[in-house]
Amino acid sequence: MQQTPFSVRTDTVLFTVQDKRLQVLLQKVPGKHQQWMLPGGLLDQEQDLDVAARRALARATGLNNVFLEQLYSFANGVGPGKQRVITIAYYALIPLDMAQGAHDAMQTVRWFDWQSLPQLAFEQLEIVRMAQQRLAAKLEYSTIAFQFMPAEFTLSQLQTVYEIILQAAVDKRNFRKRIMALGCLEETGGQRREGAHRPAKLYRVKQPDVVEYIK
């Protein structure tokens, strides 16, 4: 059987929440002026797709050990005589306080509001859309939102993350009841003062690396 040769790449939608917006990290297309793309790269001798995606993300941002999950695969760039490209899309989340680090690490990357991205290859826009949908869905039935949280955080911070991603206001009392009922958080004992008002209790996630299904 005649086989077509393929290139295979992983591309990752890296999310964070910053400035009251859900943001996506994009990387400059090398050599091209003001063109952007998802961080990613061609697959070579990596054993594992996840490893390849993590490595490409680390190369672009300097970030390791982020939450990362496979999203969907696409066949792009079809055309007679062209080499075909298979894209394995991933999405990843980093805590609020690491976003600045990603930005500074190299000057080739930048955060964009996910709803006002610059020009991207068509399939990459589709990937971002799909990733945002998956993220919003997972907020409802898993503890994925904790992946956005720094080591210590207030419940108001967490609520803000939910409101931004779901694009809807959330009732404070019901939210706290629900979150605390999960049993995943514990008080650190510390407080945060940041204005002319009562200080907020700080919490931490008991098992920060575990994303659980709930309900």
Next chain:
Amino acid sequence: MQQTPFSVRTDTVLFTVQDKRLQVLLQKVPGKHQQWMLPGGLLDQEQDLDVAARRALARATGLNNVFLEQLYSFANGVGPGKQRVITIAYYALIPLDMAQGAHDAMQTVRWFDWQSLPQLAFEQLEIVRMAQQRLAAKLEYSTIAFQFMPAEFTLSQLQTVYEIILQAAVDKRNFRKRIMALGCLEETGGQRREGAHRPAKLYRVKQPDVVEYIK
């Protein structure tokens, strides 16, 4: 940048429910004695991965227009000097009354209870496990189970499908209450007699091609 050449294949876990078991269709490995594999094939100039998966499935089984969804992608067969293979896994469902057709179409395929499969390549066993988990999860939050149903069916048949996939007994009254509340079914007006007992009403799915998220 040096590129490794890849083969890309789609492999599909085709499910049906038959003989009170969730069954998976496997295909004989050509040339090999008593070895089985998931129906699938190498990708060539297909425009779309879904199209390729459907075509490979149709080639093996003669079936078209089945419910089919992408599952996950894997990088297999790693080894120095070897050509690497990327597998895009799919899963598909067919109605109870089409399973016999798939079996008869060619003598190269057979249904197996998903819990007692013959020897398979390791990654294919993993794919089946993952597909079964996805299917069981989707039963709870979507109308995917209707994809197993023939054009007309009884509520007891439908309940049996749920019980087999979830591997748990279901209360008849609560089940009917919940299913009818979805508003996806309508009575055909017909009945089915099949024994020394009261005949069952027949139902059909209002929009058989739509799988909805519920709750």
Next chain:
DNA sequence: CTAATAGTGTCTGTAAGACAGTATTCC
């Protein structure tokens, strides 16, 4: 009349959602 499956309603407990006032701090 027996055996076998189809069909049906109520009660109870739990979880989600609506809703408003007090507490603490900084200036």
Next chain:
DNA sequence: GGAATACTGTCTTACAGACACTATTAG
């Protein structure tokens, strides 16, 4: 004391689950 955010509890409603008897048929 004013402004700003943290923090807390009750009531109502909807859905999920437990539970048992009648209906209809073939033989």
